Amino acid sequence: MSEFLKDHTTLRVGGPAREFLVATTDADLIAATRTDLPLLILSGGSNIVVSDAGFDGRVVKVATKGIVADVDHPDDIGCLGATTVKVAAGESWDDLVATAGRNGWVGIEALSGIPGLVGATPIQNVGAYGQEVASTIAQVRTWDRLNQTQRTFAVAECGFGYRTSRFKADPHRYLILEVTFLFKQGTLSGPIAYSELAQRLGVELGERAPLADVRRAVLELRASKGMVLDESDHDTWSAGSFFTNPVIAPDAVPEGAPAWPQPDGTVKTSAAWLIDHAGFSRGYPEGGPVTLSTKHPLAITNRGGANAADVLELARVVRAGVLDRFAIELVNEPVFVGLDLILA
Numbered sequence: 001m002s003e004f005l006k007d008h009t010t011l012r013v014g015g016p017a018r019e020f021l022v023a024t025t026d027a028d029l030i031a032a033t034r035t036d037l038p039l040l041i042l043s044g045g046s047n048i049v050v051s052d053a054g055f056d057g058r059v060v061k062v063a064t065k066g067i068v069a070d071v072d073h074p075d076d077i078g079c080l081g082a083t084t085v086k087v088a089a090g091e092s093w094d095d096l097v098a099t100a101g102r103n104g105w106v107g108i109e110a111l112s113g114i115p116g117l118v119g120a121t122p123i124q125n126v127g128a129y130g131q132e133v134a135s136t137i138a139q140v141r142t143w144d145r146l147n148q149t150q151r152t153f154a155v156a157e158c159g160f161g162y163r164t165s166r167f168k169a170d171p172h173r174y175l176i177l178e179v180t181f182l183f184k185q186g187t188l189s190g191p192i193a194y195s196e197l198a199q200r201l202g203v204e205l206g207e208r209a210p211l212a213d214v215r216r217a218v219l220e221l222r223a224s225k226g227m228v229l230d231e232s233d234h235d236t237w238s239a240g241s242f243f244t245n246p247v248i249a250p251d252a253v254p255e256g257a258p259a260w261p262q263p264d265g266t267v268k269t270s271a272a273w274l275i276d277h278a279g280f281s282r283g284y285p286e287g288g289p290v291t292l293s294t295k296h297p298l299a300i301t302n303r304g305g306a307n308a309a310d311v312l313e314l315a316r317v318v319r320a321g322v323l324d325r326f327a328i329e330l331v332n333e334p335v336f337v338g339l340d341l342i343l344a
Helices: 026-032 093-103 118-124 195-201 211-224 271-277 308-326
Strands: 016-023 039-042 048-050 055-062 067-070 082-088 137-144 149-154 174-185 290-292 300-302 335-337
Touching: 016 026, 026 055, 026 137, 026 174, 048 308, 067 093, 082 093, 082 118, 093 118, 093 211, 118 174, 195 211, 271 308, 290 308, 300 308
Parallel strands: 016 055, 039 055, 048 335
Antiparallel strands: 067 082, 082 174, 137 149, 137 174, 290 300
């Protein structure tokens, strides 16, 4: 019987896989990539939209486990007062964040509540509430499918940028096996760099707060936007933020829109603001099988029984509306499999 990918994605859409394997060890994971069939590596399923036709190839679900910390001997990538932590690709990301908080590992507390697995986080350079995963990564160990060998990349070799990396740029070559983090030790967070989070915590930007308080505040903020998975809440039946925040020329930022200057002279603005001000409010369109979240306009949600075609249709309508209103092209954040946002 075919395995349907809708049962393995948080958006709950996607047709059958021709083959479906679960890999619990690095050896199994590497062996599963040796096939003449098209290959899809499936992590937590939280940042992917699969077509209703499914995937006519081999799907490999990553299920490797292991978290190994070395406080006293952080080896050649470490430093005094820091902890080196090696984490298997199949570990839950939010479980790692919770573990970090309990152990005083500083630097990912603002990334609480993000669904998915650890191995997927370097690909997108996952970020939220003023933190990015790249700031704590020391190394990424991969399987190089082209050269059929393991290869480890230091952080400077990973090509990290806003929601991108060398692994995203070359998606069919590198299979992430393990991520090594280098955490500072402490009881207080890194400097709070996001105004909404600072307000929730009652601190000024740049100040620090207890790790547990930051995690709690972020989870509350994410839950208020439907960004913490909850089986009973259709606002969480999504792929998270559906569009990335556009990075554009300063003179292209609409009047009144948020503007965050970037080091190269460009400006990042808010996709959620653009969507809302283009006339697509929360819950749009009312009563459909797919709508924008009732809590946040940046998430496209499955209200129950939707399919990938429904998701794509709404995404295209929103993208076209923003383009028409502001002359800014939105780019999808989740990976599309068998789909294309731009009509040919």
